[in-house]
Amino acid sequence: MSELQIKKIYQILQVYVGKEWSICNLEVVPLLPKGENYCTNVLGVSASLKPGEGKQARAIRAIAKCSVSTGIFKIGFLNIYQREVNFYTRIIPCLKEFVRKHCNEDMEDMFPEFYGCSDQPQKATADSILLIEDLTTKGKFEEEEEYFQNCIDAQNIL
Numbered sequence: 579m580s581e582l583q584i585k586k587i588y589q590i591l592q593v594y595v596g597k598e599w600s601i602c603n604l605e606v607v608p609l610l611p612k613g614e615n616y617c618t619n620v621l622g623v624s625a626s627l628k629p630g631e632g633k634q635a636r637a638i639r640a641i642a643k644c645s646v647s648t649g650i651f652k653i654g655f656l657n658i659y660q661r662e663v664n665f666y667t668r669i670i671p672c673l674k675e676f677v678r679k680h681c682n683e684d685m686e687d688m689f690p691e692f693y694g695c696s697d698q699p700q701k702a703t704a705d706s707i708l709l710i711e712d713l714t715t716k717g718k719f720e721e722e723e724e725y726f727q728n729c730i731d732a733q734n735i736l
Contacts (some may be wrong), residue, residue: 583707587642590694590709595638606642616644617654619686622712639712640693645704652690657693659706660699666710674697687716 586605591601603626610620621642629635643662645655671690677685691711697703 582705583621583642586705586707586708587621587709590707591623591625591638591640593629594693594709598627598633602626602628611639612646615643617646617652617658619646623709635670639715641712641714642708643710644709644712645706655704656706659692659695659702659708662708663695663699663702666690666708688713 610624612708693709697706
């Protein structure tokens with residue numbers, strides 16, 4: 579990962595948490611080998627958030643997706659990036675609303691929070707980054723079991 583990627587991740591997080599929080603101890607590590615996730619690099623992001631007055635410190639864990647640096651993968655990434663941003667900004671909010679109205683409210687947390695992206699979909703470049711919540715912190719995924727641990731919730735939604 580490059581300094582530019584880390585800088586963009588920091589900027590996305592700062593916009594998400596707002597001016598009243600300071601980002602400390604930002605750590606970015608590769609989670610998968612390059613290109614293993616549909617032409618993208620998948621990075622694990624963790625940071626400590628230092629609060630303003632009257633708030634408690636907290637930690638944030640996220641998944642960053644960015645382009646693999648080789649030519650053919652960049653083209654695939656641009657297409658995927660545009661679709662993923664639209665998925666997290668348009669479809670997931672509709673699913674959350676549906677779950678809120680028709681299912682158990684506890685199930686709403688099965689969708690990742692969209693923390694932001696470095697570029698709008700129509701202006702995506704090979705340096706664009708997408709940042710979403712790491713659902714492993716909610717216990718939804720386990721490495722040694724099925725990827726989606728809570729299949730009953732998924733069946734209820736469907």
